[in-house]
Amino acid sequence: MSKRKIEIMDTTLRDGEQTSGVSFSATEKLTIAQLLLEELKVDRIEIASTRVSEGEFKAVKGITEWATKKGYLDKVEVLSFVDNGLSVKWMKDTGAKVQNLLTKGSLNHLTYQLKKTPEQHFSEIQKVIKLAENEGIQTNVYLEDWSNGMRNSQEYVYQFLDFLETQAIERVLLPDTLGVLSPEESFEFLSDIRGKYPKMHIDFHAHNDYDLGVSNALEAVKAGVDGLHLTINGMGERAGNAPLASVVAVINDFLPEVKINVNEKALFKVSKLVETFSGFRIPVNKPILGDNVFxxxxxxxxxxxxxxxxxxxxxxxxxxxxxxxxxxxxxxxxxxxxxxxxxxxxxxxxxxxxxxxxxxxxxxxxxxxxxxxxxxYIISDVLDSNIYEERITIESYVLTHSKGLKPSTTVAVKIDGELFEEHAQGDGQFDAFMNALRKVYKHKGLILPKLTDYAVRIPPGSSSDALCETVIRWQIDDKTFKTRGLDSDQTVSAIKATQKMLNMV
Structure with a gap:
């Protein structure tokens, strides 16, 4: 039995860029668009809104020029508006060929934001669709606030869909604009629409305000939609959109009768690049992508x-x-x-x-x-500790380093059960520690080995909280030997290396 194909439209570059504080440069947009289509293999990408800025115009033009050369132009979509043809002209100038026309999907929005009747709205939409058709631009239609429309004004929604069935459009895009739907409602509303309009291409666009974006997308596919709108890392306004990686994994694992084109192996690589470009960090426990999830x-x-x-x-x-x-x-x-x-x-x-x-x-x-x-480093430290009997211990110490004053150390050392305490200054904290230790050893009539080399290392790729390994080379008479200490504090790791030395000699 052949599998039912679901289109995946990625809207990271349009809806995802509405994440607070995120703005991609033209070069970043082009790079992400290339990765989405060529590496991730999504079916379509929504890359911008019309008439936003000169920078957005240049970004869209750059993407459409690349997409034209690669044969992807029909996969590149732009959000447009019912604005008497201004959006259509903007798209024509950028070379874009698919508009996602934003319209009102609830009577509430239509009445209080546009202050128009359904008939007036439909008439204006029809003109825009015709203008686009004359310019060779394909039209998909967004029903903004559709989810609340289904809750509160279903008669209007069905009146609108009846009208759209008569128009030269490719897809109807049904967004849960405010992220209010439950999975049960998503399935119920979309099943009803699928039943009434069996030939209509229907996309579902989920938001994640209740953390139900993935569940709602799953139910939408079960209800029979033809496409889903998703974003990399769940980027988007407020709590974001349904995250692409999670939805892809859920469909692949729970809906064997459904086929999607997305290349799972590229998800992590593309997500990390988008994280870098956007500054929008992936939580460590985010499914599929987070640092901790595997x-x-x-x-x-x-x-x-x-x-x-x-x-x-x-x-x-x-x-x-x-x-x-x-x-x-x-x-x-x-x-x-x-x-x-x-x-x-x-x-x-x-x-x-x-x-x-x-x-x-x-x-x-x-x-x-x-x-x-x-x-x-830990292994070296532990195995070093196996080669001597611990008769000498650094019981406690106080290290001070104040601006304008010489560093000083107070140290308490136990030697064969006898406790000694001394205080000294030095050129640095470890030097002060060694000077205090020499005072202790002078009481015992002992001489410390000479320190001939001191090296500090942290593991590659570490940050400021890394474990620190200090390796010290000592000389006593004509013999040399090394000890190492391990701690997150550099001076403390040197003290631990010194305690090993005291026991070895």
């Missing part, structure tokens, strides 16, 4: 994944050009560690895995974010 945190889940993929569902990350991750933190278990070790190509025995796991849990308890890239 990350297992609990150790029991990682263990289950190793045993016949017990915690997998049909939303496999590879479908969307992504990879599954196993988070490292206080809920990590051995299985999480093993998964990350495998990815890094590292092997540890069971005893060392337990020690590394314990260290990661300790770091997680301090609310530090631990990444896969931190893991080699």
């Amino acid at each position: 990350t297992q945190t609990a150790g029991i889940h990682a263990d289950g994944d190793s045993k016949k993929n017990l915690y997998f569902n049909d939303l496999l990350p590879e479908r969307f050009g992504r990879k599954r991750k196993y988070a490292l933190g206080k809920t990590s278990g051995k299985a999480n560690i093993q998964k990350n070790l495998q990815e890094l190509g590292l092997q540890l025995n069971d005893e060392d895995v337990l020690k590394v796991t314990q260290r990661i849990i300790e770091l997680g308890d301090k609310k530090e974010v631990v990444t896969k890239e931190d893991l080699p």
